[in-house]
Amino acid sequence: MNREILPVATGTRTRRAVRELVRPHRALAVAGFGTLVVGTAVGLLTAPLLGHVVDLVAQGRAADAVTLPVVLLAIVAVVQGVASAVGVSLVARLGESALAQLRERFVDRALHLPLDQVEKAGSGDLTARVTRDVQVIAEAVRTALPVVARSALTIVMTFGALALLDWRFLLAALLAVPVQLHTVRWYAGRAIAVHGEQRVAVGAQQQQLLDTIGGASTVRTFRLADEHVARVRRRSSAAVDLAMRGIALLTRFYGRLNVAEFIGLAAVLITGFVLVGNGGATIGTATAAALYFHGLFNPINAALALADDAQAATASTSRLVGVIDQPLPPAPRVVPAPVDGSVKVAGVGHSYVPGHDVLSDVDLHLVSGERVALVGASGAGKTTLAKTIAGVHPPTRGSVALGGVDLDDLGPDGVRRTVALITQEVHVFAGPLVEDLRLARPAATEAEVTAALDRVGALAWASALPEGLATVVGEGGHRLTVAQAQQLALARLVLADRPVAVLDEATADAGSAGARVLEQAATRALEGRTALLVAHRLTQAATADRVVVLDAGRVVETGTHAELLAAGGRYAALWQAWSGTRPTRQSPVAAPRVERSGTTS
Amino acid sequence: MPAGPTGREVLRRAVTGQRRHVVAGSVLGAAHQTGEALVPVIVGVVIDEAISTGASDRLALWLGVLAVVFVVLSLSFRHSIRNAERASHLAAHQIRAELTARVLHPGGGAETGRLSGELTDVASADAQRVGAVNLALPTATAAVTALLVGAVSLLRVSIPLGLLVLVAAPGLLGLAHLLGKPLERRSHAEQERAAHASGIATDLVSGLRALKGIGAEAAAADRYRVTSQESMAAAIRAARSRAWLDGSMLAVTGVFLALVALVGGRLAAAGDITVGQLVTAVGLAQFLLWPLSIFAWVNGLFAQGRASARRVAEVLAAAPAVSGTGGALPSPVRGSVRLRGVSHGTLRSVDLEVAPGELLGVVAHDPADASALLRCLGREVDPEAGTVELDGVPLSTVDPADIRTAVVVAAHDADLFEGTLAQNIGTGDVAPAVQAAAVHSVAAALPDGHDTLVSARGRSLSGGQRQRVALARALAAAPPVLVLHDPTTAVDAVTEVEVAAGIRRVRDGRTTVVVTTSPVLLSTTDHVVLLAGGGVVARGTHAELVRDDETYRAAVLS
Known part of the structure; x- marks a missing residue:
């Protein structure tokens, strides 16, 4: 690069x-x-x-x-x-x-x-x-x-x-x-x-x-x-x-x-x-x-x-x-307010290097409050799609609208007020734990912070820290486990309270036992929000409202968990291998590919 | 492993190991200080013998002497510093290498109770401070010499004046030290507070993605402003303390010079000393403040060096966690692993047998059970009770270095190292391992494929990429017994299926234990054992356990 x-x-x-x-x-x-x-x-x-x-x-x-x-x-x-x-x-x-x-x-x-x-x-x-x-x-x-x-x-x-x-x-x-x-x-x-x-x-x-x-x-x-x-x-x-x-x-x-x-x-x-x-x-x-x-x-x-x-x-x-001296990106004079938590991705393509498409012609519509899981191999474009929806990368082609307003019209501040993104790089901010969480909402009361921790199942360990929520964490302070750090990220998400949330591999590094705890925490943190999550463990996909399978930058399957299982396509093969309902020693990837058109809504 | 050195021995070896440089640095440092002391003496002589008398031949002579003195002091300074610095750096280098070798010793034990950051600190900062003793020794020698030359010169000018300077100067410095101590302490504390701002800024920037993800840029900038302002106030207080400390030193020195001028002037007026000697005395009084003040600094260096040497010695002398008592593994290793009544950590008298060539899955309901089992299998520790045997030989009798050739435990959080992707995986026929761990798709996504440089700890790769490369390395090591811990947690569902099949393929016929709760991996194993409450509660094939065991289903499929 x-x-x-x-x-x-x-x-x-x-x-x-x-x-x-x-x-x-x-x-x-x-x-x-x-x-x-x-x-x-x-x-x-x-x-x-x-x-x-x-x-x-x-x-x-x-x-x-x-x-x-x-x-x-x-x-x-x-x-x-x-x-x-x-x-x-x-x-x-x-x-x-x-x-x-x-x-x-x-x-x-x-x-x-x-x-x-x-x-x-x-x-x-x-x-x-x-x-x-x-x-x-x-x-x-x-x-x-x-x-x-x-x-x-x-x-x-x-x-x-x-x-x-x-x-x-x-x-x-x-x-x-x-x-x-x-x-x-x-x-x-x-x-x-x-x-x-x-x-x-x-x-x-x-x-x-x-x-x-x-x-x-x-x-x-x-x-x-x-x-x-x-x-x-x-x-x-x-x-x-x-x-x-x-x-x-x-x-x-x-x-x-x-x-x-x-x-x-x-x-x-x-x-x-x-x-x-x-x-x-x-x-x-x-x-x-x-x-x-x-x-x-x-x-x-x-x-x-x-x-x-x-x-x-x-x-x-x-x-x-x-x-x-870097100029601030111009903020739109009148910021139109998003009407709801819907996400509409229309004909989006993205390439980091010209001519080498990471995403092509992706159409995706999430209705307000819907939870959609993205499934696909590494390099299929899951992270890029997640980042594009969160406004990190402007799409090379096509458009993304949040609550009916185009990302460009929202401006950087408007995008940040509408969508929250949690990536797999977790960071615990140095200082008292409560201050870490208040970054998401500076005016949060002690009760609000406690409620957010409770919602993601972190209150028990957080209160048990040597000085409770006042314990200094992060660099040079009390060391938190990866799972705990990710719970904090989810608690911040709760406090930030954006209508749309994008979660990218937030449970990846926690080990299998920790992953389960985090999945439950994520589910609770996402209640009442439109959510796109890059699913790592297929249980995340199974509990989502809808599953979208990406392959080589294109949407190849979309539907509910049950629909996709019934369709017997790639997702069904994955699920079978994963759930062990059909113990097999041959790679199910070799199962016949069922290509479906990538359109939704 | 022989018992390690004491702190005193570490210090002594640091000095004697570099004794040529230390001696050269000391001798030349003494020469330099003699030269510095002679400059004001010669200025006084020039005033007495040339300027006062108008004798131009004396002027030429003494300027010539001055030139020689400058050459000597300049060259001796140059080589004194070079020798002393070299001695200091080389000693630190030597300690660094010894510490690294001790930490990496197959028996382990150096890390017990120490964070890796602390150990790194010992190998860098403490090693440096022990080395600095080699800088302190020549400096101390030079200062003592300067003191002697200055004192002799002064006493030759006038005994009462010399005595005055030699008594009053240390007294004044002691006074300044006393005055300065609280100021210095305060200044130090404030400086630490001031350094806080930079720590917070770095922290915020490294968490930039997390901040942006929740739109907290403005909140973070506000928080930084508060820290920065507090730090500024602290830094200003620190600077003020330091300024008054320096100011009072300046005043005390000036008053001391006035005192010398008073006594010297009266002696000169009485004809006891010449005008030039008065100038020399004033110059020497000024000069002597340096060696006197340097002793406090040298003392500080020695104290730091001693404390650091103790820390270095503690690591070097740490008892190895495990060692051998002459047991030998058969060659070749067949790979039959047996645990008999093993109790360790949360494990309670576990009996477990892995047949040669078997692919065994281990599901631990409690992660603590898994980590205790892994530590015993890799012999990072000997179990508190019971034995772990390989081909019938108790591991506790075998040299840990030999065990590592037979058993590889690939930890969940295994580290990658700086180097290319290929270098991280290893040498030899690694292609099957690379294929099995699906590293080809990692390489394909990187600019230089297998030759892409990986930064330290593999930070430049994503979690999933890192995990696959680490798995490839473990598979490529091709040990008779391989234990894998959660090798696919950060790998996407599609690739996980591919990897599970790959592990099976590559390890065919060799003993492999996979500690995991992933159903994809477990479905490829021959047998699975379920650990719960510190013991084996079920054994069977994955399919059987899924069908029959409620605990198993909860652990694996929820």
């Missing part, structure tokens, strides 16, 4: 989006950076004050003379500390507010993306953006932003202070800059590539460990231990090699910065030597200049080492903005 990854914003658009995020917090930005500027400026008084002490000593002044500058030094330190704390706090508030807004917009937009588009991109794309990209940006805001803000100010203002001492000191210090700029350019590009590869390698190693350890009993059963240890070794070695490449790069980066440090420090010392020699500066000034430059080592290293973080955060932001 060819992937169409989700869009990525351009650099210009990303910068504009960041400005838009910061704009509402302009006052905060001014206050935060203003405080940092004051703090840094005060901090820069340290070097000249020390220089002054040196001068006083060099001039042979009395020992008490040094007290005043020293007291000033202490005051400077305290003011600098306070200003830095206040400034960094304010900048953090700015960054966190913008970050929260960014991720909220992203999640909101991501949840509203058409499922079709997400599936074409592969769900990994969206998951990667919501985890890694948000993480990278948060990391940058939390660790890099304060360091860069403070370091950048220190660097700029130190250069300013050097100029105030003597413009020639500034010139000397600036000799280091070309080396630094070159180094950071050299490093950032390579670092992003290596760190990217490293993340992938560590992810692969982690995945392999999960795969191997999680499947340990399978590995033992099939005696694959040696191969799996080799796999873990291989993945782990690859991760180690990449980590070492990252370290090698980092140490070379610092090596180059050391060259810059030496050039700058030597130049400042030589300048001091010349200026003191010709009376252009005092020893104290030369000392201050040397101290200034020595004091730059750490901030410069810190700021430059974060260059790749900043670049990675920019790339991540553009991936989030790309999704945020």
Whole structure:
């Protein structure tokens, strides 16, 4: 399948989006950076004050003379500390507010993306953006932003202070800059590539460990231990090699910065030597200049080492903005209300790949409240038909109407208010159980939630959880069985209370004993709704109002269970094999095919 | 299997296994710190001997020395870090491989009481933390060296000034540590709360289909907004704590420098030390804060390393669940399986016999009976009472590795692994197995057929596809005794019929047990036994049991 990854914003658009995020917090930005500027400026008084002490000593002044500058030094330190704390706090508030807004917009937009588009991109794309990209940006805001803000100010203002001492000191210090700029350019590009590869390698190693350890009993059963240890070794070695490449790069980066440090420090010392020699500066000034430059080592290293973080955060932001900028599908201005729970599928065809039809000419009519079971082999098109009726895939040909209104006229919101879909991928949402269910109806009372659980036969175990309905379930919480998770999905269906429900293989993974419980739960959850269910166990078909047999994308049989049994066609053959009423060792699929026209109603 | 190591041994082996890198990293780290300490000393000397006097030859000499110092410190830093990091990563790698081998050992037992996520954590995070001790050792050596060089240099400048710095600096750091501790704790707690938002977002996105199925997008977005705002508030509080912690460190350091300047200035004014020495003292005072503060960090690494080494050792030393006592299976295995008075879990003294070549169906009214039976048959455990025999040999005497060549229990939730479809099924003559499990239609629906890559745990396949591939693998393994558990629950009704016939065909003449309630599968068996209340309550053909047994009908046909 060819992937169409989700869009990525351009650099210009990303910068504009960041400005838009910061704009509402302009006052905060001014206050935060203003405080940092004051703090840094005060901090820069340290070097000249020390220089002054040196001068006083060099001039042979009395020992008490040094007290005043020293007291000033202490005051400077305290003011600098306070200003830095206040400034960094304010900048953090700015960054966190913008970050929260960014991720909220992203999640909101991501949840509203058409499922079709997400599936074409592969769900990994969206998951990667919501985890890694948000993480990278948060990391940058939390660790890099304060360091860069403070370091950048220190660097700029130190250069300013050097100029105030003597413009020639500034010139000397600036000799280091070309080396630094070159180094950071050299490093950032390579670092992003290596760190990217490293993340992938560590992810692969982690995945392999999960795969191997999680499947340990399978590995033992099939005696694959040696191969799996080799796999873990291989993945782990690859991760180690990449980590070492990252370290090698980092140490070379610092090596180059050391060259810059030496050039700058030597130049400042030589300048001091010349200026003191010709009376252009005092020893104290030369000392201050040397101290200034020595004091730059750490901030410069810190700021430059974060260059790749900043670049990675920019790339991540553009991936989030790309999704945020996706236009919402236009909602029809007047949404016609479905008149009942009927479903009408007319001449529907569907193909994922042009020319390769998964569904062809399907006509199907479900009257309000009818329960229809879809039966057929894998690949017969059951899931595609279910998804088409639920509005996930727009049909390539033909039309689907719910309650007499065409899907297109209903619009995405209208479709969601009319039809509910449960697929075989069950998910338990992390958090208290009651909150999981309230996703289906946010205003649901405790009594309504309890009633829904009761209806699907889940109340007994749910109440018996350690903290009842308040028990935290899902990722990192209490683990539910597959059958329990599917019961929750059915309880959500009850709460969502849509007139039409589509169930696709919702009992498949639960094992045979669990399947029976789930079938009963599904029956109760579907009471009073029009239902289309992809039948897995034929008991589901037997209790349905009508059975539709699909083969190679076409409806080949339709009728009640009794009618189809009497007709002696494919369904009858299946049923016989299934119910064991005619024990046989030969495959009943070989029974003569009874093709019937696929029309109904 | 020999008894596993203790935590201390794990730690010791991690270090000694990489001792060359650890020693190199330590020596070079010490050289680097010496260089760093010499920079402010040389700056002081340049001010004293060149700038104050105007002696250009001294300037050239000392700048040359400075250049040499930079070269030395730069190169030693580079190779110190590389050696230390390599030692740390390689040690972690070694532990990871050992842990994996232990978990996969045929005797099992390492997973007992541990979730696979926890074990994965031990093999990744804990292994990393044990390895990090190799990073901590060179760092500690370097810091001690820096402290010694700095102290000697300072004491050479002036004994009282040196003593002041060496006493006051640790005191101040201790104070800052004390001040910082509650702030740090709070900041840590808030950071964890802040990380919650990303967890919730990931969870919502992975449940996207479920959300969309019930039209809950808006409700989910609203819920996320609340979490995100709470996280934001927590993150801001965390940042504020951290900012005040850093701010107070900045202030304390500044006041400390003022103190050094005060004492140094008075000494210089009194002529006890030179101006350059004053500059050196100030520079060294600043420099010494690093090695002093690094000790807390190194200590933390050691503590973490010790705790992680204990966790690693617990897994490595876990007792195997089963082991052999020298019993040997006949060759070839005929495949006669007999349970005598087996009690385990919910099973109560079960007697059961499977004749060589028989296809036996087992219907368990209670899933717990089924899983207890499967665990005993595959010898994941030895039954609490009674014996399981294969060709008359009690399984409890046979090496578990040998049993796995004779008996394969294909679990209901068996995992697939990363690789192609074909690689998952196995090598050799797999065509009949592929045919029997109806994998051809799985392959036909995939872009590259049998060469389609399957993602980890087979997640890229649907439940039904996964189940058929796993079944094909079990059939392809062609063991003398095959036990299948619910092999067709996720397979559609049409295919199930095909698969049932396929199992019969492929396993013809070899002992096969199918634990299931599917009437399609049961109708192809030779005999069926019904387990209820922990014991065998009925035995017969499927047709007989359907006709005569009410419990059986309820279990199979409802």
